[in-house]
Amino acid sequence: MTKNILIAGFGGQGVLFTGKFIAYGALIEGKELSWLPSYGPEMRGGTCNCSVIVSDEPVGSPIVNEPDVLIAMNRPSLDKFEDAVVPGGDIYIDSSLVDREVRRTDVNVHYIPATRLSTERGFDGIANMILLGSVIKGSGVIKEETIPAAMSKVVSAKRQNLFDFNIRALALGAEVLE
Amino acid sequence: MAEKVLMKGNEAIAEAAIAAGCRHYFGYPITPQTEIAAYMAKRMPKIGGVFLQAESEVSAVNMVIGAASAGVRVMTSSSSPGISLKSEGLSYMAGCDLPALIVNVQRGGPGLGGIQPSQSDYFQATRGGGHGDYHMLVLAPNSVQEMAQLTIQGFALAEKYRMPCMLLADGTMGQMMEPVELPDSAPEMAEKPWALTGTGLSRKHNIINSLSLTPDELERWNIDRYARYAKVEADEVMYEEYLTEDADVCVVGYGIAARVARNAVNAARAKGIKAGMFRPITLWPFPKAALNKLATTCRAFISVELSMGQLIEDVELAIRCSRPVTLCNRTGGMIPSPEQVLASIEEAAAKLN
The missing domain is CATH 3.40.50.920 (Rossmann fold)
Structure with a gap:
């Protein structure tokens, strides 16, 4: 099985970090994977995206043109990539920042008010982790039991408070996914 | 081989070079390969190596020539416009029969071009780049694992044949992350009786030079060098079907x-x-x-x-x-x-x- 994931948003929203978390999860599970950031004159507040492929087979092209899973963290990302998603694919949206609904009817759409939840529930600055919690639960791209090991790859053990903080944000995302 | 880790292609090149025993890096930053220099800047001082950001590409490549002449394992890295600037040095290295690893993480050209991935330096790399009759070994990785592997092999091949070796990648390969297993041992350093290591007054001094004003001598050097290239063509071809x-x-x-x-x-x-x-x-x-x-x-x-x-x-x-x-x-x-x-x-x- 191969999952082509495209994560898109503004620079500073944690687009690359979100992709990195999935990549580490896949690494821990012994899967084949690739992680490719858009790079260029991007800056905080500019657009940014990241292709992640997780597969049981060796990964060919690391570029995701037709995602099975699109994670849209803002309106421009949804506008740009909505049509690229494969029929039957999944779109996860931070619905606090995207002021429209998905037009397509042949995809599964998950509206997660991640940014609003992050301020209301004390997860300032990590709305991406709430959204990722929903994605992991909904897509099964990595197993739930892999989460702590993946977290220890991206958050240093010396910062235990951040470790728990992020784990709880992921759990909240899983919880709110309908 | 150690445990698999997740690394960008650029970082894998840098870490593999260190694993290969390279302790001398000279460079000048340019997108999309700056992670190599950044990695070296962080690691080299901790392991007793030299990281030096030169004032220009021309200066960096000449530092490579100096270090290679002294017989150490040395590298530089750049991207397309920077490689053009280094091409004079590549020709001199070939003319002096010096081994070194040169990494080109290609971006769009010609001129200043763009910063997105490209393979448009193929002619420049495979035909030598600089002036004169010469070749470089040119290795083309297609995964982060190969970025590491071919970096290590590149040093060994360069030393075996006393010629510059180019690792030819592109922006995508440099920026992407994949699982990679880094080797835990370095290839053995070739004997370098030609190197400028000081004579201790025990032997005649070595000369490293690409200048000859005697045409028949210069022709002989070129013919000898091409005999070596023929051996490379016979023994070192790599491909995948x-x-x-x-x-x-x-x-x-x-x-x-x-x-x-x-x-x-x-x-x-x-x-x-x-x-x-x-x-x-x-x-x-x-x-x-x-x-x-x-x-x-x-x-x-x-x-x-x-x-x-x-x-x-x-x-x-x-x-x-x-x-x-x-x-x-x-x-x-x-x-x-x-x-x-x-x-x-x-x-x-x-x-x-």
Whole structure:
């Protein structure tokens, strides 16, 4: 099985970090994977995206043109990539920042008010982790039991408070996914 | 081999170079390879190595010449416009028979071009880049694992044949992360009796020089060097074949283009087209004999490249134009999609019937 994931948003929203978390999860599970950031004159507040492929087979092209899973963290990302998603694919949206609904009817759409939840529930600055919690639960791209090991790859053990903080944000995302 | 870790291609090059025993890095920053320099800046001082950001590419490459002359394992890295600046030094290195690793993480050109991935320095790399009769070894990785492996092999080959070796990657390969296993041992350093290490008054001093004002002497140097190149061509060719055994149509590509081509070959097979892929890993020496052999069974070739038709010339030369060769390309920082390559395969296959 191969999952082509495209994560898109503004620079500073944690687009690359979100992709990195999935990549580490896949690494821990012994899967084949690739992680490719858009790079260029991007800056905080500019657009940014990241292709992640997780597969049981060796990964060919690391570029995701037709995602099975699109994670849209803002309106421009949804506008740009909505049509690229494969029929039957999944779109996860931070619905606090995207002021429209998905037009397509042949995809599964998950509206997660991640940014609003992050301020209301004390997860300032990590709305991406709430959204990722929903994605992991909904897509099964990595197993739930892999989460702590993946977290220890991206958050240093010396910062235990951040470790728990992020784990709880992921759990909240899983919880709110309908 | 150690545990698999996740690394960017650029970081894997830097870490592999350190694992290979390289303790001298001279460079100048340029996108999309700056992570190599950044990694070296962090690691080298901790392991007693030298990281030096020179005031320009020209200066950096001359520092490489100095260190290589002293017999140490040394490298530099840059991207396309920076490699043009270093090309004078590459010619001097070849003329002085000095081993070193030069990394080119290609970006769009010509001129200042862009910063997105490209393969448009193929001619520059495989034909030498600078002036004079010479070659560099040119290695083309297509995964982060190969970025590491070929970095290590590159040092060893450069020393074995006393010639500069270029690792030719592109922006995508440099920026992407994949699992990689780094080796835990370095290749043995070749004997370097020619190096400028100080005589201790025990031997005659060595001279490293590319200047000869005596034409018959300079001709002899060139002929000797080409005898060595012939040995490289005989012994050091590397390539990968994928589903070529029964293939009617063969896609030829290196680096990122080969990754895309592999998807297209799978898609073509699913549609019942007998497609295969040939991936040169050494671009110089080019795997001429292997590709020519493939042309006895395979009836059409497609060169997939991020350039305006450079690799295609080596494909045509290798198979002596015995089969049609078409071009499937994007340039300027664009990458062909698997669909574009598939369309080329379908077109070539249709013409065979």
